Amino acid sequence: MATATHIHRYVLTDEDRAIFAKLPSNSKQQYADKVTEWRVGLTEAGQQVNAGCTDSVVEYYSTYQFPYSAYYMNGRVIAQIVAESVSDKQAKIIDIAAGTGLAGIELRKRGFVNIDALEPAHGMIANIPKNTYGKVYEEAIYKYKPTSISNDSYDCATIAAAVGPGHIEEIHIPEIARMVRPGGTIIFDIQEDEVEPQNFGSKLDAKLHSLRETGVFTSIMKHKNMYIYDVEDNIVYTLKVAK
Numbered sequence: 001m002a003t004a005t006h007i008h009r010y011v012l013t014d015e016d017r018a019i020f021a022k023l024p025s026n027s028k029q030q031y032a033d034k035v036t037e038w039r040v041g042l043t044e045a046g047q048q049v050n051a052g053c054t055d056s057v058v059e060y061y062s063t064y065q066f067p068y069s070a071y072y073m074n075g076r077v078i079a080q081i082v083a084e085s086v087s088d089k090q091a092k093i094i095d096i097a098a099g100t101g102l103a104g105i106e107l108r109k110r111g112f113v114n115i116d117a118l119e120p121a122h123g124m125i126a127n128i129p130k131n132t133y134g135k136v137y138e139e140a141i142y143k144y145k146p147t148s149i150s151n152d153s154y155d156c157a158t159i160a161a162a163v164g165p166g167h168i169e170e171i172h173i174p175e176i177a178r179m180v181r182p183g184g185t186i187i188f189d190i191q192e193d194e195v196e197p198q199n200f201g202s203k204l205d206a207k208l209h210s211l212r213e214t215g216v217f218t219s220i221m222k223h224k225n226m227y228i229y230d231v232e233d234n235i236v237y238t239l240k241v242a243k
């Protein structure tokens with residue numbers, strides 16, 4: 001059983017730099033303000049009743065206005081790490097919190113052909129390019145009830161740019177592990193600026209550690225990546241499912 005950390009896995013390409021050059025100057029601040037609002041809301045509520053999927057989060061993404069798809073990097077990074085970790089291009093992949101399909105598009109570019117999606121915000125789903133996914137589950141992952149996806153349905157689960165406060169939280173990881181077959185892989189990222197507030201990163205790590213101790217995962221790998229989404233770093237987790 002191992003936990004390992006690797007640094008600087010993803011290197012920005014010229015295409016990535018061109019994407020950043022198009023970033024509207026105020027868009028990042030608008031989004032940061034929204035995340036702060038969700039955090040405050042969750043704190044004021046005292047506890048996270050529907051942890052990870054408030055109506056506000058889904059409503060926000062359903063009406064997302066700015067040209068989101070143009071510059072979100074995380075899907076590219078996640079797809080790259082899937083390509084390095086999963087050799088079978090026929091592998092069944094579930095892209096969780098798929099948004100407008102950015103990770104799915106990048107997985108297809110890398111030859112994966114069997115990709116489904118789970119995403120609760122209808123407005124995001126409406127912008128997924130045709131043929132990106134096989135099935136799209138229009139559902140959220142909730143704390144207290146399982147999704148409609150059967151046990152062990154997938155070889156791999158991806159979550160790009162959606163693990164963080166008010167989104168997918170540590171409490172949801174067992175439900176994601178349930179969907180992935182023994183020996184399968186879960187790959188997700190977390191922005192470095194999400195690690196500190198409300199101890200999100202340490203709560204996540206503690207939960208992953210306890211799931212490894214109880215035999216849900218055999219290994220937990222962390223890759224730190226530079227300059228994802230403008231100038232921030234992110235950390236990609238690769239979990240091997242044991243069960």
Ligand SMILES: C[S@@+](CC[C@H](N)C(=O)[O-])C[C@H]1O[C@@H](n2cnc3c(N)ncnc32)[C@H](O)[C@@H]1O
Nearest residue numbers: 052053061097098099102121140141160162167
């Ligand atoms: C920043 S977007 C990322 C979308 C996409 N993965 C990408 O890389 O572009 C976050 C997404 O998480 C979804 N989301 C938030 N909470 C969720 C939950 N509990 N279950 C499933 N999806 C959730 C939102 O609806 C939104 O589409």
